Amino acid sequence: xxxxxxxxxxxxxxxxxxxxxxxxxxxxxxxxxxxxxxxxxxxxxxxxxxxxxxxxxxxxxxxxxxxxxxxxxxxxxxxxxxxxxxxxxxxxxxxxxxxxxxxxxxxx
Amino acid sequence: xxxxxxxxxxxxxxxxxxxxxxxxxxxxxxxxxxxxxxxxxxxxxxxxxxxxxxxxxxxxxxxxxxxxxxxxxxxxxxxxxxxxxxxxxxxxxxxxxxxxxxxxxxxxxxx
Numbered sequence: 001x002x003x004x005x006x007x008x009x010x011x012x013x014x015x016x017x018x019x020x021x022x023x024x025x026x027x028x029x030x031x032x033x034x035x036x037x038x039x040x041x042x043x044x045x046x047x048x049x050x051x052x053x054x055x056x057x058x059x060x061x062x063x064x065x066x067x068x069x070x071x072x073x074x075x076x077x078x079x080x081x082x083x084x085x086x087x088x089x090x091x092x093x094x095x096x097x098x099x100x101x102x103x104x105x106x107x108x
Numbered sequence: 109x110x111x112x113x114x115x116x117x118x119x120x121x122x123x124x125x126x127x128x129x130x131x132x133x134x135x136x137x138x139x140x141x142x143x144x145x146x147x148x149x150x151x152x153x154x155x156x157x158x159x160x161x162x163x164x165x166x167x168x169x170x171x172x173x174x175x176x177x178x179x180x181x182x183x184x185x186x187x188x189x190x191x192x193x194x195x196x197x198x199x200x201x202x203x204x205x206x207x208x209x210x211x212x213x214x215x216x217x218x219x
Contacts, residue, residue: 033207042198042210087150094158095141095166096208100150
């Protein structure tokens with residue numbers, strides 16, 4: 001079967017670091033996407049990992065381990081505007097399989 | 109400016125009526141997708157199309173229909189057979205093996 005798991009909610013403090021984990025089980029795996037979605041808006045692309053390892057892009061980094069079926073999104077120097085849902089999605093052959101999303105709340 | 113447009117942003121219909129949601133892209137992407145999102149949920153794939161005049165069912169295709177007569181357009185019809193049509197509908201497009209770009213979404217309410 002196909003399954004994507006990520007925590008439902010997380011909280012953090014402004015300026016801190018937070019790690020959002022995602023585990024996946026899917027056949028025909030081609031890579032792992034992370035999207036950010038503010039309430040009532042469309043998702044926006046954050047990162048795409050195909051190979052194992054860490055990809056850094058400014059305050060955001062994403063990690064993938066294909067052998068463990070595991071990924072994480074690391075957000076540094078948190079800002080209030082980072083309060084949003086973060087969606088993990090596995091690329092399966094020709095389509096994305098999305099997790100239910102992690103709602104992150106950043107407090108002052 | 110290149111992008112994806114969906115209209116309208118909010119749509120209200122009576123139960124038993126079919127309704128068509130529009131999705132247009134000028135990114136020259138071959139692939140287009142329709143998702144449904146319910147409160148507190150992730151995105152679920154309804155239909156997708158990799159090329160003009162061809163489309164495939166996603167995980168929740170029942171009660172929906174699509175067409176892909178032009179590369180730029182991928183309209184979704186929510187039929188009266190869809191049991192719980194009230195939701196946020198998102199359209200996306202992409203080139204193969206790359207990120208999907210999403211439209212602003214249409215929030216459909218059926219009463």
